[in-house]
Amino acid sequence: MLKRVTMLFVSAIFCVSIAGCDKKATSTEDSEKIQVVASFHAVKEITTLVGGDKVDIVSIVPSGTEAHDFEPKASDIKRIAGADIFIYNGLGMEEWVDDALNSAQNSELQIINLSKSSDLIKLSDEEQNHVDMEDTSENKEDHKHGEYDPHIWLSIKEVEKSILTIKDKLVEEDPENKSYYEENYNKNVKRLQDIYEEYKAKFDGLNNKSFIAGHEAFGYLCRDFSLKQIGVEDAFASGDPSPAKLKALVDYVKENKVKTIFSEEAASSKISDTLAKEVGATVKPLVTFENSGSYIDDMRKNLDIIYEGIK
Structure with missing residues (x-):
């Protein structure tokens, strides 16, 4: 409950600060690069594999901070409001996302939930109960994690799917740089596959x-x-x-x-x-x-x- 109240307070401050402004006013007006906001560092790094230097990308959650426990500030909401694309993991890793997106009031924002393109692992009842016991926050009833393992970015095979999803969205938003994004995608899928094959052989032995x-x-x-x-x-x-x-x-x-x-x-x-x-x-x-x-x-x-x- 306390987190929700805090989020509403931040939203109110932000709405006042941008009253009368549109998305263009909150973005970098003279930048020709796609403006991307990632939820936390792993998502940023995965996106960079495709976007390279054709995107301006920032992550909302600071390094060393748990994505679960993070509470966005007004400056974070402003970043989302000025973005072209917002990318997050999903599966309850970022429980602040829905409130933040509502507060940003960016109707043009393209949103990517990476878990939607993943082959998810369903947690056992015992594992779900363990997740619940770890959660001591006051708004526990609002949490949506627990049914599926959220750690998709720790898998080479799942990240291959994630960067395909990201590549397709970047091409859609920035078709002039299609060949650049596809080249980065192909290059980094090959790098991931090479690592996979190397260690698959090692572990199989x-x-x-x-x-x-x-x-x-x-x-x-x-x-x-x-x-x-x-x-x-x-x-x-x-x-x-x-x-x-x-x-x-x-x-x-x-x-x-x-x-x-x-x-x-x-x-x-x-x-x-x-x-x-x-x-x-x-x-x-x-x-x-x-x-x-x-x-x-x-x-x-x-x-x-x-x-x-x-x-």
Whole structure:
């Protein structure tokens, strides 16, 4: 409820500030580039794979900030109001999007929800319940995430679909640069496919296809490479270790001689550290692309860390 009130207050301030102005007045008038606003860094990086230097792109959520918890400021709404295209992940990652778009009052805005072109993974009832327990916000009843895994940007195969969707929209909005967008699309799909083929061969050669992570964010990546993730957080769902689940994890780690437990680079590794200390393993951070960095370089880095950790 508090977030909704805050959003309405921001909307009121913004509406007063742009009264009598149209979209053109809020955009960069002398810029010939397509104005794109992305919800958070991963979406920005994926878009840049196609848009390159023909688009002006900014992300709304600052690096290091959870997209779930973010609350847009009036300046963020103004950016959306002045954009040609707004691109977001969907599936509840950005719960502020509907209110922000309504506040922006940009009837010409083209909107891309990347999850609409994705092959989604439906979460189990237990996984959905875990998502609900993680959510302690006051407007929990308004949240729409939980039915499907939202982490589509962590999959090479899903990102291939995302950049096709983005490419088609950029060509529609900026047909004069069609060949540029198509060249970037083809080049980067090839780069993604090369990485996929390289690591598919590596993972296929392993007997062990399972890894332990602090948070089960890598379901789509696991599907890409026929891997299995085991989440440490399930043993700590209420904040304190569940003795039965913690024992099962410890037994699994010892029986399978697990030497590496993975955490998320931008998140606390406290839970992973607890298990690692219990079994004498090391903790390696994986990138979730929500901070600064190149998408393709960071994807290769993640796959290499996972491969080296489980081989």
